Amino acid sequence: MPALLHIDSSPRQGSVSSRLAGRFTEEWKRRNPDGRVIFHNTSHERIPYVDEEMIAAYSAPTGLLSETQKKVLAYSDRLVDELLAADVVVLGVPMWNLGVPASFKAWIDLVVREGRTFAFTAQGVRGLLSPGKKVYIFSACGGIYPEATPAKSLDLLEPYLRAILGAIGLTDITFVRAENQSSSPKAAAEGFARAETALTELFA
Numbered sequence: 001m002p003a004l005l006h007i008d009s010s011p012r013q014g015s016v017s018s019r020l021a022g023r024f025t026e027e028w029k030r031r032n033p034d035g036r037v038i039f040h041n042t043s044h045e046r047i048p049y050v051d052e053e054m055i056a057a058y059s060a061p062t063g064l065l066s067e068t069q070k071k072v073l074a075y076s077d078r079l080v081d082e083l084l085a086a087d088v089v090v091l092g093v094p095m096w097n098l099g100v101p102a103s104f105k106a107w108i109d110l111v112v113r114e115g116r117t118f119a120f121t122a123q124g125v126r127g128l129l130s131p132g133k134k135v136y137i138f139s140a141c142g143g144i145y146p147e148a149t150p151a152k153s154l155d156l157l158e159p160y161l162r163a164i165l166g167a168i169g170l171t172d173i174t175f176v177r178a179e180n181q182s183s184s185p186k187a188a189a190e191g192f193a194r195a196e197t198a199l200t201e202l203f204a
């Protein structure tokens with residue numbers, strides 16, 4: 001049974017990134033009626049931040065873990081298991097202050113785990129996830145960050161996500177971006193239409 005993991009991270013009802021990601025998942029479900037979908041919205045869940053206790057928990061013997069450490073470790077394990085089990089990963093990510101929302105970063109901090117999703121080797125970091133997993137990222141932003149312009153260097157979202165997901169072995173990444181969403185209604189609609197076209201082409 002194919003599995004899709006869908007993570008949204010916008011708290012907004014009218015979220016553009018969630019709308020695009022949701023359309024992808026709906027179409028995938030239509031094509032994979034026996035498929036399994038796991039869904040989270042990181043902004044609606046109180047994903048714990050990694051603190052000193054949590055860092056210690058990663059290397060402590062199971063018998064010495066406090067109740068809190070056991071709970072947070074189990075939470076992280078569950079998120080990692082979901083990622084390991086997924087054939088397709090769909091991420092809805094708004095650009096916030098040039099990067100990803102803090103709640104989404106909290107998810108990243110719990111799934112990028114030494115020994116579970118990456119390993120340190122003599123050659124550096126090696127991702128442990130199957131490179132066969134496909135990742136589709138639907139991002140929305142207020143401005144525009146065109147290639148080969150100074151503005152592009154301000155877009156830290158796409159390079160960050162490609163780098164951190166690549167570090168755990170997820171290298172087959174497709175980005176669909178809805179830009180200009182804080183601009184005039186016309187520019188926002190055009191930005192959304194371009195993203196919709198790109199989304200449709202994914203299933204062509």
Ligand SMILES: Cc1cc2nc3c(=O)[nH]c(=O)nc-3n(C[C@H](O)[C@H](O)[C@H](O)COP(=O)(O)O)c2cc1C
Nearest residue numbers: 010015016017094095096097098140141142143181
């Ligand atoms: C806290 C916050 C920070 C934002 N920072 C940026 C930014 O740095 N660059 C940008 O282009 N748009 C920025 N925006 C605009 C959002 O990216 C835009 O509204 C987008 O549509 C949000 O995605 P969503 O529709 O999925 O919620 C920001 C919006 C918020 C609420």
